[in-house]
Amino acid sequence: MTAKRVLVAYGSRHGATAGIASQIGTALREDGLDAVVLPADDVDDVRGFDAVVLGGSxxxxxxxxxxxxxxxRNEHYLKHRPVFLFxxxxxxxxxxxxEIAPVPAVSRQMERLGAREHVTFGGSITMYTPGPIAKVLVRFGKGGDFRNTERIRNWAHHISGELTAAA
Ligand SMILES: Cc1cc2nc3c(=O)[nH]c(=O)nc-3n(C[C@H](O)[C@H](O)[C@H](O)COP(=O)(O)O)c2cc1C
Known part of the structure; x- marks a missing residue:
């Protein structure tokens, strides 16, 4: 049996969300799924995928x-696939x-797409994050990398379980 193909797409400004997407992709591949990680801007057609994980900062x-x-852009085809948002x-x-509830636009997308789940992960602002606001936050001790690898990986393994159970 061929491995299920999963798209992990992300909208990221400064790389923190891209890093989360990459960890999700790695964990899915460890579970035997064929996971592809792509910037959301590059996703024009999801028809080649059995399921989609979509995240944004x-x-x-x-x-x-x-x-x-x-x-x-992909609503029509996402509706017919398992979708997981973060x-x-x-x-x-x-x-x-x-648990941190999705912001209103994400709640609306969950309904429109019939998404199975949404999860909020901690983000990251460090001295390497560009932009004046990030610089000020870090200078006043309000930064840090709060991406929790264990939580991210656990969620990805949970997704693998859902997709495999559905096979
Ligand atoms: C100007 C600014 C505004 C932010 N607003 C929010 C916010 O409203 N809610 C939140 O949870 N995080 C907020 N954050 C934190 C970012 O979401 C976090 O750093 C995220 O991981 C950045 O991801 P990215 O590097 O992929 O863009 C904000 C950060 C900055 C610099």
């Missing part, structure tokens, strides 16, 4: 426009402490 309470447009955001440990 949060800025000022809004989900990445790249992720959102990817969802809108957000990368809080630069503190809150995402590890309790």
């Amino acid at each position: 949060l800025y000022a309470g809004r989900w990445s426009g790249k992720a959102l447009h990817c969802a809108e 957000s990368s955001g809080p630069v503190d440990s809150s995402a590890d402490q309790h």
Whole structure:
């Protein structure tokens, strides 16, 4: 039997969400799935995939426009596949402490696409993050890398389980 093909697409400004997507892709491949990780902007056709994981970073309470447009552009075909959404955001440990609800645009996409799940992971702002706001936040001790590899990988393995169970 050929391995299920899973697309992991991400909307990222400064690389933190891309890193989460990459960890998800690695964990899915460890489980025997054929996972491809792509920037959301590069996704024109999802028909070659059995399932899609789509994530975006949060800025000022809004989900990445790249992720959102990817969802809108591919809505017709995403509706007919298992879809899992994630957000990368809080630069503190809150995402590890309790479930963080999707922002309104993500909730709407969940409904439109019939997405199975959404999860919010901690994000990252470090001295290497470009942009004046990031620089100020780091200078005042408000930065840090709060991407929790164990949580990210556990979620990816959970997705593998769902997809394999459906086989
Ligand atoms: C100007 C600015 C605004 C942000 N707004 C939010 C926000 O509203 N909610 C949130 O959870 N995180 C917010 N963050 C944190 C980012 O979502 C986090 O750093 C994310 O991991 C960045 O991902 P990216 O590098 O892939 O763009 C903000 C960060 C910056 C620099």
